[in-house]
Amino acid sequence: MLVTNIYSISENLKNKGLTLANIVFVGLWLRDMNKFFEVNKAYVKALPGLAPARACVAVPLPEELPIAMEVVANRQVGTG
Numbered sequence: 352m353l354v355t356n357i358y359s360i361s362e363n364l365k366n367k368g369l370t371l372a373n374i375v376f377v378g379l380w381l382r383d384m385n386k387f388f389e390v391n392k393a394y395v396k397a398l399p400g401l402a403p404a405r406a407c408v409a410v411p412l413p414e415e416l417p418i419a420m421e422v423v424a425n426r427q428v429g430t431g
Contacts, residue, residue, distance in 0.1 A: 360422055368426075372428070374403045377403050379394075379407040380409075381417070382409070382417045386417065390407075
């Protein structure tokens with residue numbers, strides 16, 4: 352699910368002339384905090400070498416939505 356979210360975010364950024372390297376903050380909401388290590392492993396794999404600030408909290412998401420994610424990107428970051 353996280354990989355799908357990151358792919359969608361990557362495509363949205365690309366449409367705005369940005370990349371994942373422009374991300375400065377990631378907010379993660381998990382339905383089950385016991386999944387944190389699994390999500391963190393996927394996060395590190397999907398964003399190799401990037402270290403944007405992030406927050407992760409457990410919230411009562413719907414069953415069909417185990418994770419929600421938002422990012423803040425800055426055009427001045429990651430350009431070079």
